[in-house]
Amino acid sequence: VSLGDKEYVGFAALPNQLHRKSVKKGFDFTLMVAGESGLGKSTLINSLFLTNLYEDRQIPEASG
Structure with missing residues (x-):
């Protein structure tokens, strides 16, 4: 299901949705x-x- 050119709904879109959230x-x-x-x-x-x-x-300075 497409909501427009840039947003999709479905299991494939879950990683992107979680990232954005x-x-x-x-x-x-x-x-x-x-x-x-x-x-x-x-x-x-x-x-x-x-x-x-x-x-x-x-x-701190290194001690010799």
């Missing part, structure tokens, strides 16, 4: 990234979410 409504999730210091965990998160989560973070 989730994006519109918003949702919570938990993400854990683990690894040694200096491997780029924060860079990965910043890249995934197009943001800088730790703008004010101070990186």
